[in-house]
Amino acid sequence: MNHLELFENIVRKKSYLCVGLDTEMEKIPSFLLKAKDPVFEFNKLIIEATSEFTVAYKPNVAFYECNGANGWKSLESTVTYIKKNYPDIFVIADAKRGDIGNTSKMYAKAFFENMPFDAVTVAPYMGEDSVTPFLSYSNKWVVLLALTSNRGADDFQYHNEDGIKLFERVLSVSNKWGSNDNLMYVVGATRAEMLKEIRKIVPDHFLLVPGVGAQGGSLAEVTKYGMNNKCGLLVNSSRGIIFADSTENFDKVAGEKAKEVQLEMEKYLSERNLI
Amino acid sequence: MNHLELFENIVRKKSYLCVGLDTEMEKIPSFLLKAKDPVFEFNKLIIEATSEFTVAYKPNVAFYECNGANGWKSLESTVTYIKKNYPDIFVIADAKRGDIGNTSKMYAKAFFENMPFDAVTVAPYMGEDSVTPFLSYSNKWVVLLALTSNRGADDFQYHNEDGIKLFERVLSVSNKWGSNDNLMYVVGATRAEMLKEIRKIVPDHFLLVPGVGAQGGSLAEVTKYGMNNKCGLLVNSSRGIIFADSTENFDKVAGEKAKEVQLEMEKYLSERNLI
Numbered sequence: 001m002n003h004l005e006l007f008e009n010i011v012r013k014k015s016y017l018c019v020g021l022d023t024e025m026e027k028i029p030s031f032l033l034k035a036k037d038p039v040f041e042f043n044k045l046i047i048e049a050t051s052e053f054t055v056a057y058k059p060n061v062a063f064y065e066c067n068g069a070n071g072w073k074s075l076e077s078t079v080t081y082i083k084k085n086y087p088d089i090f091v092i093a094d095a096k097r098g099d100i101g102n103t104s105k106m107y108a109k110a111f112f113e114n115m116p117f118d119a120v121t122v123a124p125y126m127g128e129d130s131v132t133p134f135l136s137y138s139n140k141w142v143v144l145l146a147l148t149s150n151r152g153a154d155d156f157q158y159h160n161e162d163g164i165k166l167f168e169r170v171l172s173v174s175n176k177w178g179s180n181d182n183l184m185y186v187v188g189a190t191r192a193e194m195l196k197e198i199r200k201i202v203p204d205h206f207l208l209v210p211g212v213g214a215q216g217g218s219l220a221e222v223t224k225y226g227m228n229n230k231c232g233l234l235v236n237s238s239r240g241i242i243f244a245d246s247t248e249n250f251d252k253v254a255g256e257k258a259k260e261v262q263l264e265m266e267k268y269l270s271e272r273n274l275i
Numbered sequence: 276m277n278h279l280e281l282f283e284n285i286v287r288k289k290s291y292l293c294v295g296l297d298t299e300m301e302k303i304p305s306f307l308l309k310a311k312d313p314v315f316e317f318n319k320l321i322i323e324a325t326s327e328f329t330v331a332y333k334p335n336v337a338f339y340e341c342n343g344a345n346g347w348k349s350l351e352s353t354v355t356y357i358k359k360n361y362p363d364i365f366v367i368a369d370a371k372r373g374d375i376g377n378t379s380k381m382y383a384k385a386f387f388e389n390m391p392f393d394a395v396t397v398a399p400y401m402g403e404d405s406v407t408p409f410l411s412y413s414n415k416w417v418v419l420l421a422l423t424s425n426r427g428a429d430d431f432q433y434h435n436e437d438g439i440k441l442f443e444r445v446l447s448v449s450n451k452w453g454s455n456d457n458l459m460y461v462v463g464a465t466r467a468e469m470l471k472e473i474r475k476i477v478p479d480h481f482l483l484v485p486g487v488g489a490q491g492g493s494l495a496e497v498t499k500y501g502m503n504n505k506c507g508l509l510v511n512s513s514r515g516i517i518f519a520d521s522t523e524n525f526d527k528v529a530g531e532k533a534k535e536v537q538l539e540m541e542k543y544l545s546e547r548n549l550i
Contacts, residue, residue, distance in 0.1 A: 022378075062374060062381035068351060068389050072344040098398060099337060099371050100425040103297075106337035114343050123373060123398045125420055127427020145400055150375040152402020155448055159436050166434055166441065173430055 001090060001118055001139060002181040003206060007230040009055045009088050011275050014266040016231050018056035018092070018208065019258060020238025021046070021078065022063050027243050029250050039067065039074040044081060046242050049255035053262035056090040056234050057082055058208075076115055083116040090118045090234070092143060092208065098123040104133040112137045119143050121186060121208075124170045128177055135178045142183050146170050146198070149188025149211030171201040180204045187226070189217020189235070195225035206232050213240030219261070223268045231274055237261060276365060276393055276414060277456040278481060282505040284330045284363050286550050289541040291506050293331035293367070293483065294533060295513025296321070296353065297338050302518050304525050314342065314349040315356075321517050322357060324530035328537035331365040331509050332357055333483075351390055358391040365393045365509070367418060367483065373398040379408040387412045394418050396461060396483075399445045403452055410453045417458050421445050421473070424463025424486030446476045455479045462501070464492020464510070470500035481507050488515030494536070498543045506549055512536060 010016050021043055028042045035041040047057065059078055064071035075093075082091050097107040097120060104122075111117045112134070119141035122131055134142045147157055147167040157167040164172075171185060180202075187198055189211035198207070207226055211217035212235055219235060226233050241261070245253035269275045285291050296318055303317045310316040322332065334353055339346035350368075357366050372382040372395060379397075386392045387409070394416035397406055409417045422432055422442040434441040446460060455477075462473055464486035473482070482501055486492040487510055494510060501508050516536070520528035544550045 024381075060374075060378055060381075062372075062378045062385070065347075066381040066384040066389065068385070069344045069347040072340075072347045076343060094374075096372065096374050096398070096401075097337075099335075099369075100423070100427075103335055103337045106299075106335075106341040109341040110337070110343070114341065123371070123400050124431060125398050125400045126371075126423050126425060127430030127432070129425050129427040131427075148375070148401050150401060150404050152375075152404040152406075155402030156399060156441065156444060157402070159434060159441055159444055161434050161436055166431065169431060169434055 010231045013055055014275055015053055015055055015262040016233045016235055016265055017054045017261050018058050018234045018236040019050050019054045019241055020236045021057055021059040022238040024063055029246050031248055037074050040077040043078045045251040046254050049251040050258040051086050053258040058092040058094045058236055061093055061095040079115050079117055092119040093117040094121045096121050096123050098126050098130045101129040101133055104130050108134045112140050132177055135182055143208050144174055144185050146185040147187050147191050147194055149190045175202055184208055189222045192221035192225055208234045210236040213237045285506045288330055289550055290328055290330055290537040291508050291510055291540055292329045292536050293333050293509045293511040294325050294329045294516055295511045296332055296334040297513040299338055304521050312349050315352040318353045320526040321529050324526040325533040326361050328533040333367040333369045333511055336368055336370040354390050354392055367394040368392045369396045371396050371398050373401050373405045376404040376408055379405050383409045387415050407452055410457055418483050419449055419460050421460040422462050422466050422469055424465045450477055459483055464497050467496035467500055483509045485511040488512045
């Protein structure tokens with residue numbers, strides 16, 4: 001999927017919502033716990049209920065890894081299920097990987113060959129050769145961390161050399177490694193005001209924006225500063241959708257929550273004359 | 276294990292060698308491929324042959340993850356086998372993880388609760404709250420990336436604010452998050468000359484040094500600039516030991532290679548009057 005195809009899906013669905021599958025065993029409604037693979041069962045119902053309103057899913061790999069080999073199976077089942085039933089939906093492994101070249105190659109194999117993910121989140125600290133192995137796959141994407149949504153973002157990401165902050169350097173250096181058809185960036189919604197500056201460096205790249213909802217970011221602000229003429233945004237919501245309800249109705253409520261976000265997005269897309 | 280216990284093991288074994296278990300299916304001697312779990316079988320034989328000469332093992336998680344759920348099982352079997360048979364050997368999950376707090380907590384659970392790793396490598400880009408969940412476990416360690424051994428280290432790690440390079444800031448800021456009993460740093464052997472400067476910032480912390488051997492770093496140089504009065508070094512070698520031979524004798528040869536390195540380390544420890 002290239003950036004124009006992603007934009008086409010956004011226009012068709014009137015949505016730039018990414019639903020985060022941070023599926024925590026302790027938060028799964030108890031009636032699902034008797035299933036053979038409760039995490040996958042939960043995800044499947046969430047996906048059925050929300051697919052109409054989203055253009056992307058983002059399983060957070062930590063929440064699978066913490067269940068060991070079985071967790072890895074839940075992850076494989078989830079991405080396989082999405083790509084089989086909804087091939088147009090973009091699926092991001094939120095894994096924050098990154099290591100020396102021969103090791104990143106193995107991580108890329110894990111997510112792009114053994115599983116049908118479209119994209120993987122990568123940490124930039126180790127530089128170019130830690131990222132390029134992921135970019136060598138056609139039709140696959142790197143989502144590189146730039147400015148994250150957490151408090152700790154202040155520790156290093158603003159480190160400033162001659163007026164250039166580290167996250168700005170990450171953007172300007174790394175965007176030469178790929179194109180806006182295989183590279184996007186994580187920019188936290190809690191830093192929406194920074195999106196204006198970020199758009200000066202990467203006007204055409206898609207941005208994956210976590211932090212709306214539970215982390216306090218505002219969709220209106222993110223859209224105001226971050227949207228470009230191909231939308232250029234995937235806005236993620238996890239807990240606010242998938243754990244909005246813990247009864248047997250959880251999937252229905254998740255669908256309603258996703259629809260609420262989609263309707264707000266439809267308004268913004270319409271205001272910008274993109275739909 | 277605290278830093279004094281780690282030092283005691285170094286003194287007893289006259290070695291500060293860490294053997295990297297970057298076990299690549301394609302490089303395993305063919306006669307092992309008929310085993311139920313060839314990766315674990317290979318590791319077991321490598322461990323038997325090298326345990327006398329090493330104080331640490333470092334499975335590189337990417338090489339397991341790229342085999343999916345089965346790979347995860349090989350990883351679990353490997354660390355469980357080491358801690359059961361050689362409880363004094365320090366085992367590091369080389370995973371380069373790091374995410375917002377609630378996610379890092381899940382990664383910590385994966386490596387410290389579900390598996391008996393002593394330490395996990397963590398990337399610093401997302402700052403304090405991405406690291407502290409790993410530090411909340413007693414007797415467990417974070418090995419934080421500071422200056423890595425790859426070419427890409429030049430891209431961001433030298434980003435310089437008022438004379439302070441990013442990796443130096445990582446060292447000085449992060450060493451307040453933990454102590455030299457639960458925090459060590461990755462410093463690549465290919466940057467041995469930088470160890471002198473690094474020791475000014477973290478004189479007492481252990482440093483995990485990859486890049487000796489296949490990546491071209493020198494053990495003599497690393498020791499010269501990096502060793503402190505509690506040794507303070509774990510020097511990793513992976514391919515140079517575990518894939519030194521591909522015949523039925525591979526484990527014997529790996530043992531010989533590990534012994535060679537151990538003998539060189541014994542010389543350096545003796546020269547510093549640490550043994």
